Amino acid sequence: MASLEDYVSGKAVADAKKALAILQSGTEDLRGTPIGGKLTTALASFSPRLVDMAAAGEMIEKAHTVAVGVRMCKEIDPESTHTEAVFLDDLAEAMIAAGKANPAAKPDAMAALRKYPENRLVVSKIEGKYQEICRSCRETCVGWHMERRGLKCFNR
Ligand code: SF4
Numbered sequence: 001m002a003s004l005e006d007y008v009s010g011k012a013v014a015d016a017k018k019a020l021a022i023l024q025s026g027t028e029d030l031r032g033t034p035i036g037g038k039l040t041t042a043l044a045s046f047s048p049r050l051v052d053m054a055a056a057g058e059m060i061e062k063a064h065t066v067a068v069g070v071r072m073c074k075e076i077d078p079e080s081t082h083t084e085a086v087f088l089d090d091l092a093e094a095m096i097a098a099g100k101a102n103p104a105a106k107p108d109a110m111a112a113l114r115k116y117p118e119n120r121l122v123v124s125k126i127e128g129k130y131q132e133i134c135r136s137c138r139e140t141c142v143g144w145h146m147e148r149r150g151l152k153c154f155n156r
Contacts, residue, residue: 001045002126004094007072015042017076019142029150036151039142046124048143049155056113056121056133059088060106067092068112069101073140083116083135091131122154 006012019039030036051059060066071085086109087095095101104112113121116135122143124132138144143153 001128002124004091004127007091007126008094008098008100010075013072013075016073016140016142020073020076020140020145023142023145023149027149030146031150036149039146040151040153043142043146043153045128046126047130047155048122048124048153049130051121051123051133053110053113053121056086056123057110059123059130059133060086060109063088063092063106065089065092065096066104066106066109067096067101068104068109069095071134071137073137073142077140080139081119081137083119083137084112085132085134086113088131088133089129091126 002012019042022035022039030039065088067087068084069087071083074080074082086104087101092101096103113133113135119135119137122134122136122141123130124134126132136144146153
């Protein structure tokens with residue numbers, strides 16, 4: 001299971017970088033392969049879901065703390081398209097304390113997500129709770145690359 005510490009320490013980015021290197025190294029379908037199974041298991045605890053702005057707004061409204069920061073995987077490829085993520089609750093507090101995200105009022109968090117309408121919103125569980133809302137970027141997103149390689153990643 002991904003932890004707050006994984007996000008703060010950079011382990012989550014390092015793990016994503018390793019997964020991306022595998023996924024970007026080919027085009028063949030990975031369904032039924034050992035590496036496909038390993039990637040699917042590694043992503044399972046995030047339970048990534050595609051959501052719309054209404055669902056993201058409900059999550060933001062319920063959160064006790066909200067922060068906005070550059071999406072985690074942009075660090076892997078700084079030249080990739082700029083999009084942001086909203087962090088909620090304990091993850092927001094941890095990311096603010098680590099200087100990796102800025103506290104945000106709820107309307108400002110919504111405005112940050114509205115900036116990139118062509119990119120799908122992905123919510124992910126950290127420590128068993130949905131605490132990350134990301135305007136995903138297909139260039140560096142592990143989930144979208146898994147789907148490209150035939151591995152179902154997102155609940156829709
Ligand atoms: S784009 Fe995908 S891999 Fe990157 S932070 Fe967002 S959800 Fe995670």
